[in-house]
Amino acid sequence: MHILLDRVAPGRVSAVRIAERPGAVEGVSVAERTELADAELPEFVRREEAASHPRWVWDDTRGWYPRLLGAGVRVERCVDLRLSHAILRASTLTAGSRLATAPPGPWDAARVLDDTAEPPADAATLFDLDHAVEVAPPSGEAELAAQQEAVAASAAPARLRLLLAAESAGALIAAEMQHAGLPYSVERHDELLRAVLGPRPRFGRPEALETLAAEIRAALEAPDLNPDSPPELLKALQRAGLMVTSTRSWELRELDHPAIPAVLRYKKLSRLHSANGWSWLDAWVRDGRFRPDYIPGGVVTGRWATRGGGALQLPKEVRGAVVADPGWKLVVADAAQLEPRILTGLAGDTAMAQAGRGRDLYAGIVATGAVEERAQAKVAMLGAMYGATTGDSGRLMPRLARAFPRAVRLVEDAARTGERGDIVTSRLGRSSPRPGGSWLAVQSAASGSDSTPAEERRAVSQARDWGRFTRNFVVQASAAEWALCWMAELRNRLARLTPDGAELTAGPHLVYFLHDEVIVHTPAELAETVAAEVRASAEAAGRLLFGGFPVDFPVTAAIVDSYGEAK
Structure with a gap:
């Protein structure tokens, strides 16, 4: 059973029950239509989840699920029509479908992103960053029918159904991870910064950067040099007789000069200070949690992006601030040579x-x-x-x-x-x-x-x-699919370890994802069980993608109190 949620008027939602018709290509079959006030929706979803475990269909998980989570309601499955549309619109497997050949419409509208992994020059991200707009989509019934038609008539319906289910499950996971948050210690983060940067300055550079700046100026005989300025630094290096064309770290490492170690150290600490320093801490950590805004499918390969916070680039220097709650553990898992x-x-x-x-x-x-x-x-x-x-x-x-x-x-x-x-x-x-x-x-x-x-x-x-x-x-996109299947399977297994009707954070739950790595926050007594489920989920993901072909997907799962202890 599918239940499609559509916004029909301000403050009003239409819930449409759609009968399952595998392989149907002539549109969806509406079994029942109910209209609800916004305030009634969480309880409606809660009842339906308990009664029939439907697959919820909506235009964008980001627009629906956070409100349900805020009301203490979790859903098991969904169809994210916007994410699914993007896949079916571009896939060679559905190239001849009406959905793929239709002129651009509201379902192709873009969303604002940042912090995306960079594809090669000329390779577009899934969403246009420079001209992002939000357009209210048309009725979800027509879009769902078009998607079902495209999949049923495709060259590989089973594979596409798995991909769309995994992509939609990823959207649920992203919303749940933001809702739960990554457990984070402000005090520990401050200690880690002080250890490498010195005390928090009231303004200007921290003590360690000032010291390194003085060393660089002395070594390059450039008393007025601003090491934060690449053009100034490049000129100073060239005046010192160094054959260098940029200030990129990989090029500087090839040079032999007394200033280079200080320059490289300065660049590393400056990046830490600007990207994950005290200002980052003030902006992104609240009530002991870091809640990044994940964007599933934010890059053309299917990898995720984030909107601010740099969650996909959390440096080793501050990972020790990711600390489990008292009585809880972190299970940090990553897939080897994915x-x-x-x-x-x-x-x-x-x-x-x-x-x-x-x-x-x-x-x-x-x-x-x-x-x-x-x-x-x-x-x-x-x-x-x-x-x-x-x-x-x-x-x-x-x-x-x-x-x-x-x-x-x-x-x-x-x-x-x-x-x-x-x-x-x-x-x-x-x-x-x-x-x-x-x-x-x-x-x-x-x-x-x-x-x-x-x-x-x-x-x-x-x-x-x-x-x-x-x-x-072809490799990276398939690896992203494996990771989605891994997380979706793990999410289901973790749900079975959580008491019925309990909120997301009452039991073990996913709190972090980075390409081939996940972190689960779990009650300490369930940590060994969770680690076993992490490994079993990886095996299941391999079978989903490659059937009985004998390729291993080994996963290490460390049970720790702090993310910094895992590596």
């Missing part, structure tokens, strides 16, 4: 699956004789997935290809597809965007009869850049 293992499953590479069976994958690659050292195995795998062609990666790639031809062939084929300007698709059905107009213009100019060598070189370079994007897209 993307290489996803590649193994995507390619059906039995040799690579065997190399990672029950052990560290990189050590297993060494054991095959493909490379001599674990570090080489890691460099070679990263080169395969990200398209590195020079240095150690370029030298080791042929050896990796001989040992694991199916895995390497899959990413190479994805790269060639991107270089042609075509689309690649993840395991469950999320597809990459096409390159933008500027990319196409460059390729067109280079193919003309009067093209210049410079235009041709630029076209080749851009094509290779896009090929590196599609090479990684």
